[in-house]
Amino acid sequence: MGSIETRQWVVQKYGGTSVGKLLDTITGTIIPDYLERFKVAVVCSARSGTQKTQGTTSLLLEAIHLATSSETSTVELDQVIDIIKQEHLEAAEVTVGGADQREGAQAVLGELLGSIENDCEHLRSFLKATWTIGEISERTQDRVLAVGETLACRLVVASLKVKDIDAEVVVLDDIVQKTYGSRQKELAAAFRRHPAKFLGGLAGAIRKKIDGCKERVPVVTGFFGAMPESLVSSVGRGYSDLCAALCAVAVGAEELQIWKEVDGIFTADPRKVKSARLLATVTSEEAAELTYYGSEVIHPLTIEQICNAQIPLRLKNVKHPERPGTIVFPSLGSPATSPKSTPGNSSPSQYRRTPTAVTAKDSITVFNIRSNGRARPQEFLGQIAQRLGRHDYTIDLISSSQQMLSLAVSSDGSSKSNGNIEETVAELSEIGIVTVARHMSIVSVVGHKMKNMVGISGEVFSALASARVNIYLISQGASEINISFVVKAQDALLAMEVVHTNVMRIPLHSEQENSFIRGPWLY
Template identity: 30%
Template structure:
C-alpha cells in the first residue's frame, strides 16, 4: 500500500490537478491500494489566514469576499475538468456549502473581534476540505471511485493549536476504522492534509507545510510500504539551485540527513515528516508531479554509500543572534536555565546555541522576525539583574544567516570542518558563530546574510557536490 501526497503547486490550478489526477489514475489502475493526501490549492491557505485576520480587525466584508475567492478558484477547475453535468452540479453544491461554512466562521470572528488559535485552525482547514472534494470529483469523472475524506475524522492530535502533534496509536486505530473499509472496497481515499482533531473533536493544524507530515502519519497508521511526496522539484538537491546552478538531485539520503536538511531550511519536505515513517522504516520518496518520469530522491533508514562525505548544503536567511552577557556575578548555569525557560515560553524556535563560560555570555540564533518578542521576554526576566549589573546587556546582531553542511559521511572523517572553514577563509567570509551536533551529521555556522550567495557555492564546489562523487 502506498500513501501519495500532493502539495499546493500539484493542485494549484486545472493543469496541475489534471496531472495529479493522471498520476493517481495510473497508480490506482496498477492494482496496488493507494491513499492520497492533498494540500490546499496554492495561495488559498494564505488567503484564509489574511481574511481571518482582517475580520478580527474589523473588516466587515472579509467573509463574503473570502467566500467568493474560494468559489472562483475551485469552480474554475470544476468547469474545466469535470465534464459530466450531473457530477458538476453536485460538486458545485458541495463546494458552495463548504465555502459558506468557512464564511460563517470568519463572520463570527468579525462579530467577536477576536481570532483565537482554535478558531484560526478551524478556518484554515477549509482550503484542504475544498481541495479534497475537488480532486475526488475530477477522479470520479474519469471513472476512478475516489472518496473525499476529512482528516479531522482520521488523525488524532494533542491540543497544541497551530502546531499539533499526532497521537499515533489513536490515529492508527481511527485510520484503520475509517480508511480500511474504503480500501477493502477498492475505493481511492482523497484525504485532507495539514490538519487533524483533538480527542474531543476540535480541529488542529500540524504547522505550515504539514501535509507532508499528514502523509507520513497515515503511512505509519496504515502500515504503508512507501510514502510518496509529490511536489514541484525533482527531489532533494545538493543545494538550492537558485544559489548553485550545478546542484544535482540526490538519489538517496537517510532519515537523519533529511531531518537535518529540513530543519536547516530545505523547503522540499516538512521537518517532522521523517519521524512517523522512520519509526516503521517506511521509505519516503520525493517526486516531481510535473516530471513523474524522474526517479526522485529516496529517504530511508540508511544513507547511500557513494563515497561522498558531505551530501548537501542548505541555508536559513533572515536570522539574528541574541546574546545575553553576564558580569560574572551570576553563574553561567543559572543564566542558561533562565534564558531558555524564558525563550521556551515565547514558543520561538532556536536554531543554534553557543556559550563562552569565560566571558559569561550565551548566544543563540532565532528568526529575525521573532527577535522583538524574545528580547522583550528576556529583558523582563532579567530586569532586576540588568539594574544591579549582574547581567551587563542583552542585544541582537541582525541580518545574518545560518548555513548547514550535512552528510552522514562526516561522522568519523577528519578534516571536514577544517575544509569548510578554510574555504570560507579563502573567500574572506567572516564567521559569527559555529556549532556541530554530537551526531556529526551537521556543521552549522552563522555568517552575514549577504554572504550566503558566495558561501554556499564555494563549499558546494570544495566538496565536488556537482559531480556524482566527491572530487
C-alpha cells in the same frame, strides 16, 4: 495486475500548487498509472496560487482574523469568502466542464458545484457567528482551516470520476476526538509529553476511514483536526506532509510519495548553486537536518513517523512523473547507512567520504551576551531562552562559555519578533552586556555520520578562509551529521559554493560545461 486485495498501498501527497496548476496530470496520468500496480490513497493540501500568501489556507487565516478583529461590519469577511468560493467554482468548471462530452460529467459537475457552494456558505455563517462573539477557540480555528483541504479533495475526486476512476473524499477532522476523546487539557498534556506517540495513536481511526472507501480511491484531507492548541500552532504549515505519513503508517504502505514541482533533494539549492546535483537517496536524519536548516524538504514529525514504521519516502516531480526522484530511507537498516565503496575497491576505509549536501537558512540574528555575574552559570542560559521565547525567537545555534553566550536565532516572521528587537535587547540587558549582529545566515554542511569523517571540519573552514569568508559562530557536535556556521547574509551564497566545490568535490557549472568541449575534436 494483481487483485485489489493483494496489491500493496502507496500513499501520494500533493501540495496546493500542484492541485491548483497540474490537476489534470495528477488525475489523468500519475494516479491511473499507479493504480495498475498498487492501491493508492491520495492526500491533498488546500489549493494555492503561485505564492502561499495567495493560497486558500492564507485566505482562511485572513478570514479568521477579520472575524475576530473587525468591529464595524462583515463586509471584508464576505469579500474574502467570496474569493475562496469563486476560485473553487472556476476551478470546478475547468476541471469537469471540459469533460462535458463524457457520460455523467454534468452530474459530477453539478454535485461538485453544489458541494462548493454549501461548504463556503456554511463557512460564511460559521465565521459570522464568530464575528458576533468576537473570539474564536483553537478547535474552531481548526474547523475553519479544514475547509481548504476539503474543497481541494472535492476537486480531485470529481476530476477522477470524469476519468472513470471511482473516488471518495475522506475527511479527518474528527480522528483526534475519536481516538482520545474531547478533553482539551488532557489532549494538550499528552501531545506535549510525546508528540510522536500521540500522533501514532491516530493510525487506527485513519485506517477505519480509509477502509470505508472499499474499492474507491480515498482522497484524504491533509488537515486532521482538531488538534490540541490547534493544528497550525502544534505542527505548523507542513501538516499535510505529516497527515500523509500518518496515512502511510495506518495502511502499512509500501511507500510514501510526496509530489512537488522539483525533482527531489539536491546537493544544494539549484536556484542558487547551478552545479547542484540530484541525490538518489538520503537518510531520514539528513532530510531532517536539511529541512531545519533552510531546505524545504519535509516536516520533522513526518520523518519520525516513517522512521518508526520503516516506510521509505520518495520525493517526485509532478511535472516529470517519469523521473525517479529522491528516496528518503528510514535510518535503521537503510541502504544509505551502509559504507560506500568505489568500483573495484571494497574497502570502505580507503574511500574518502564527502558531505551529502549544503544548505543555508536566512534572516538570522546573532545575540552575544556577556553575563553581568548576577545569574548563576546554570541559570544564565535559561534566563536568555525565556526572554527570547517571549518575543517569538527560536534558538538555532549556540556557542558558550561559563559567562558568555553567542546565539543565532530566527523568528517566526511575525511582526512581534521582527519589530521588537530593541525590546528584546533591553530585556537581555538585564542579565548581561548585549551586542547584536543582524542580517546573517546559517550555512549547514550535512552528511550521514559526518562526525566520523576525519578532517572534514578542517577542509570546510580552510576553504572558507581561502575565499575570505568571515565566520561569526560555529556549531558542531550536537548533531553527528551537521557542521553549521554563521556568516553575513551577503556571504552565504559564496560560502555554499565554496563548500560545494572544494569540500563536496562537485565542479562549478562552468567547469562542467567546459569538460564537454575539451579534446582533439576541437582541432
